[in-house]
Amino acid sequence: MYLQFIEMAKKIKTVNLKTFKRQVGQKRKVLTTFLRGIHNRKVSRLNQRVKELDQQAFQEIDCLDCGNCCKQMTPTYTKKDIKRISSHFKMTEKEYFDKYLYKDESGDIMHQSTPCYFLQRDNKCSIYEIRPDDCRGFPHLHKSDFKNASTINIQNIDYCPITFKVVSALYDQIVNKK
Numbered sequence: 495m496y497l498q499f500i501e502m503a504k505k506i507k508t509v510n511l512k513t514f515k516r517q518v519g520q521k522r523k524v525l526t527t528f529l530r531g532i533h534n535r536k537v538s539r540l541n542q543r544v545k546e547l548d549q550q551a552f553q554e555i556d557c558l559d560c561g562n563c564c565k566q567m568t569p570t571y572t573k574k575d576i577k578r579i580s581s582h583f584k585m586t587e588k589e590y591f592d593k594y595l596y597k598d599e600s601g602d603i604m605h606q607s608t609p610c611y612f613l614q615r616d617n618k619c620s621i622y623e624i625r626p627d628d629c630r631g632f633p634h635l636h637k638s639d640f641k642n643a644s645t646i647n648i649q650n651i652d653y654c655p656i657t658f659k660v661v662s663a664l665y666d667q668i669v670n671k672k
């Protein structure tokens with residue numbers, strides 16, 4: 495059954511979020527176990543492999559056909575993000591914070607609710623040019639050491655078809671030797 499991972503992930507090309515959810519439900523456990531155990535594996539060129547799979551996935555999946563991160567997740571804000579975006583709306587940083595943001599128990603600054611306030615009906619972002627850095631880099635697969643990002647990647651499998659596709663393909667490469 496695991497040999498089918500990459501084939502299943504390929505079918506996501508036009509993003510059907512219901513199908514995606516079903517596929518994630520079927521594979522979450524094994525992919526989560528794989529990511530938790532990645533620290534103990536010796537994998538040649540791991541970060542380079544992830545980078546190549548990430549580029550391939552972005553060519554095959556159109557984020558404007560998905561928008562799921564903007565619908566179901568909240569970006570984490572930096573102070574620079576707050577300054578830049580509040581200024582765009584001619585608000586003080588406090589006004590912007592009070593209207594849209596809160597600080598969670600670990601000190602991260604997030605949106606108060608989902609979907610994102612700036613997500614349009616066509617899945618485009620109304621503040622695209624000045625969006626938070628977290629949005630700009632999401633899902634961050636190639637930006638950090640893959641082994642050190644397993645917690646965040648486990649979370650993102652549930653929301654992001656690109657993450658699901660990359661992790662599925664990596665699983666096939668490493669475990670199934672495909």
Ligand code: SF4
Nearest residue numbers: 564610612613619629
């Ligand atoms: S700010 Fe834009 S890119 Fe970021 S979550 Fe909202 S709609 Fe998406």
Ligand code: SF4
Nearest residue numbers: 557560561563654656
């Ligand atoms: S980054 Fe992932 S969750 Fe966000 S729109 Fe693209 S495929 Fe969907």
